[in-house]
Amino acid sequence: DAGITQSPRHKVTETGTPVTLRCHQTENHRYMYWYRQDPGHGLRLIHYSYGVKDTDKGEVSDGYSVSRSKTEDFLLTLESATSSQTSVYFCAISEGRGSGNTIYFGEGSWLTVV
């Protein structure tokens, strides 16, 4: 299994509160990603990073910010959580480039915004 850990694994929070999800990898992979998965939509890319302090937006980035201060850590922050952000969040890593772009996923973080 790829060395990816997400925390917290489960969280219930109230609307309007900030939430930070953490992803930690031990593979020294260059690329890290945050996806959310919702019924009928599949996995949608929120943000990704191609190196320390190098990040870019995905297709559903509104309401989310990220930071990567170390190769091994990628943080996803919901500045002010809304009910539409209730979802399963997956962190993923890859080496990048061709077959090296194979993505390996963390176990997921289930977030409920009430």
Place this chain on the structure above:
Amino acid sequence: GQNIDQPTEMTATEGAIVQINCTYQTSGFNGLFWYQQHAGEAPTFLSYNVLDGLEEKGRFSSFLSRSKGYSYLLLKELQMKDSASYLCAVGVNTGGFKTIFGAGTRLFVKA
């Protein structure tokens, strides 16, 4: 834009063969991936195709036609444990390497 289509659900019988199709329209194509995802779990990598043709890996095979924007995943000798969602995904290089996923096909294997 990027678009990936695959059937929502399929049902097949244990021991049979099933083919899951995927069509895509993307820019910066950099390979096609198939992932398997059991309910409540993370997706796991199954196969990668970047050249046209068939790649075989045990009971699973994956085919790619880049000119047609088409791929399929073939599962042989179906087992009950193959009941899962199968995600078609396209690697794209548009300034950075990203992987775009289809919505997935839920496969039900019945006895």
